[in-house]
Amino acid sequence: MHHDHLISAKQLSRDDIEAVLDRAAEIAADPDAVAGSRSDTLLGLLFFEPSTRTRMSFDAAMQRLGGGTIDMGSVDASSVKKGESLADTVRVIEGYADALVLRHPSEGSAKLASEFVDIPVINAGDGAGQHPTQTLLDLYTIRENAGFDDLTIGIMGDLKYGRTVHSLAHALTNFEATQHFISPESLRLPSEVRYDLRSAGTTVHEHTEIDNAIETLDVLYVTRIQRERFPDESEYQKVAGEYRIDSTVLESAGSDLTLMHPLPRVDEISPEIDETTYAKYFEQAHNGIPVRMALLDQIL
Ligand code: ASP
Numbered sequence: 001m002h003h004d005h006l007i008s009a010k011q012l013s014r015d016d017i018e019a020v021l022d023r024a025a026e027i028a029a030d031p032d033a034v035a036g037s038r039s040d041t042l043l044g045l046l047f048f049e050p051s052t053r054t055r056m057s058f059d060a061a062m063q064r065l066g067g068g069t070i071d072m073g074s075v076d077a078s079s080v081k082k083g084e085s086l087a088d089t090v091r092v093i094e095g096y097a098d099a100l101v102l103r104h105p106s107e108g109s110a111k112l113a114s115e116f117v118d119i120p121v122i123n124a125g126d127g128a129g130q131h132p133t134q135t136l137l138d139l140y141t142i143r144e145n146a147g148f149d150d151l152t153i154g155i156m157g158d159l160k161y162g163r164t165v166h167s168l169a170h171a172l173t174n175f176e177a178t179q180h181f182i183s184p185e186s187l188r189l190p191s192e193v194r195y196d197l198r199s200a201g202t203t204v205h206e207h208t209e210i211d212n213a214i215e216t217l218d219v220l221y222v223t224r225i226q227r228e229r230f231p232d233e234s235e236y237q238k239v240a241g242e243y244r245i246d247s248t249v250l251e252s253a254g255s256d257l258t259l260m261h262p263l264p265r266v267d268e269i270s271p272e273i274d275e276t277t278y279a280k281y282f283e284q285a286h287n288g289i290p291v292r293m294a295l296l297d298q299i300l
Helices: 013-028 053-064 086-093 109-114 132-145 161-177 191-199 233-239 280-287 289-299
Strands: 042-047 070-071 099-102 123-124 152-156 178-182 202-207 219-222 258-260
Touching: 013 132, 013 202, 013 289, 042 053, 053 070, 053 099, 053 132, 053 289, 086 099, 086 109, 099 109, 109 123, 109 280, 123 132, 132 161, 132 219, 132 258, 132 280, 132 289, 152 161, 161 178, 161 191, 178 258, 178 280, 191 202, 280 289
Parallel strands: 042 070, 042 099, 099 123, 152 178, 152 219, 178 202, 219 258
Antiparallel strands: none
């Protein structure tokens, strides 16, 4: 990858993506070959918002490469609580670590942070903006299960506030995938994302019901309604629980449908699906390790 920072999936060309995925596949096949290869590296973890998978898998990935991590910990226990600005925080941590992984509730925060430091900044989610490393593991999972040739994908749920959606949709323009977007009217893709996709030559097929699209899909990517981003709780209540994938919905799906979810799931996918061959969301989460190892290996 030719970039110092990874801020947005828009930065990634098909070659960039395939280089990370190929490296991740090599690492997955033989993790011992890279164990200890980054023993001189310290990764700074700065999470201003809750995280389970992203924080732990970056930590595990760095340790599996032989390096270490330093974690700012919770916002309540840090100097952010005393009113420190993001710019000051990252300038300080720059002196402690070789790269930073940043999650923050404000869109644009990773870009801003990258302007204050000379070490690589990896965006681990900036509000409703982008989540490019999730996209890399999503693409890895898609490549393993469905492949990129002639790919038809449905992306469903909270398309307005879902940063994993924005990153994935952008990245998929590199693969000429047919993209269907299924959401309540109030949670449609933001107009700037639609504009970017169309400018990249992607037709944006929008639906309010999954029934109109499901039988054509190779991959269905389900997302959680992002309750924490709604300015008004009553607006959230209007759409909460609107979509749920269960065995009845999947009756119309192709037998080799790949069902994905960035997790955490609330009630979008019925647990009865977990044991079916459709369910790839736990595999998807596990793919975070080789993919983040490959990314760290390249970016550092
Ligand atoms: N874990 C993902 C994210 O941080 C998806 C989600 O929270 O719904 O964006």
